[in-house]
């Protein structure tokens with residue numbers, strides 16, 4: 276039998292999806308794989324139905340249906356404060372997942388180095404390897420998840436071609452402050468490095484924190500490849516709609532990668548999602564409040580279970596500290612918790628480059644009743660240590 280490619284040896288199958296299988300096996304509540312337990316607004320679903328009924332079945336323009344791009348440019352102009360042009364500055368992709376792969380392949384030659392903050396969303400390691408680049412990890416140390424500017428500078432000095440910025444961050448819940456973004460921006464300009472952002476949680480940020488787009492900072496638009504998607508903002512992770520925003524020269528290159536990877540995102544869903552992109556401003560405030568309620572509720576349950584955590588500033592994950600259980604193998608701990616407690620989480624080590632084994636990640640994008648039941652189950656941990 277012929278051998279599969281060597282590049283695949285560099286990474287394993289997703290631990291998150293493995294934990295979903297474990298959750299199903301034990302009938303545990305799945306707080307591992309992060310998707311919202313909510314539907315998109317009904318008028319958005321109705322729009323997609325209409326697009327299908329009206330015969331939108333064939334390929335859209337490869338870099339995005341014109342109505343979708345116009346609506347997206349208008350929405351992002353408002354939020355990013357940038358004068359975006361729907362023709363020049365956008366590529367519509369199959370989720371942020373494709374956007375990140377496109378960005379990486381657009382920015383990097385084989386052998387180039389890419390800075391990744393650790394802990395990181397698990398796709399980045401794989402994206403880097405698939406595009407032939409090499410990761411340089413810079414730690415965000417728990418429990419505050421701050422980086423050391425000196426350490427970051429040394430990473431740039433190793434000749435990094437790009438830096439990946441997940442903001443708000445999964446799994447840490449960190450929202451990078453203006454000062455931190457300035458440090459990153461200054462180094463990126465000094466070393467002529469791309470910044471590839473993953474901003475899928477741009478609208479899930481808890482007061483008093485605020486999301487800032489690094490692309491909108493001085494001298495940054497020309498070197499930032501902004502990736503995001505509609506998945507989390509409109510509770511439509513299965514629609515697979517995302518995008519890349521960048522300078523026209525970068526977009527020209529990114530469109531080529533996208534065209535040969537996927538041709539395009541689903542045409543009828545792009546038409547349907549125009550309604551989502553045109554939702555009024557109150558939608559985003561309601562979204563923030565919906566998640567704030569769930570975050571506050573879930574943190575209260577962690578308190579009751581006696582698990583310390585870092586308060587998430589954005590996104591819908593929390594890293595909880597399970598050192599009280601003398602954990603040396605956090606994967607085994609998560610399996611045990613799914614079986615004995617009935618709640619599935621992700622072992623923290625799957626997000627860290629460093630040997631960190633005392634954290635587990637829960638997501639709280641669930642209905643309040645579901646979270647309440649988790650709270651009840653997690654009480655079993657209180658006396659378990």
Ligand SMILES: Cc1ncc(COP(=O)(O)O)c(C=O)c1O
Pocket residue numbers: 309369370371372373396441444445473475503504505506512515516517
């Ligand atoms: C940081 C981050 N980026 C990207 C994704 C995937 O986004 P999409 O559905 O747009 O591909 C996720 C999903 O959990 C995520 O947490």
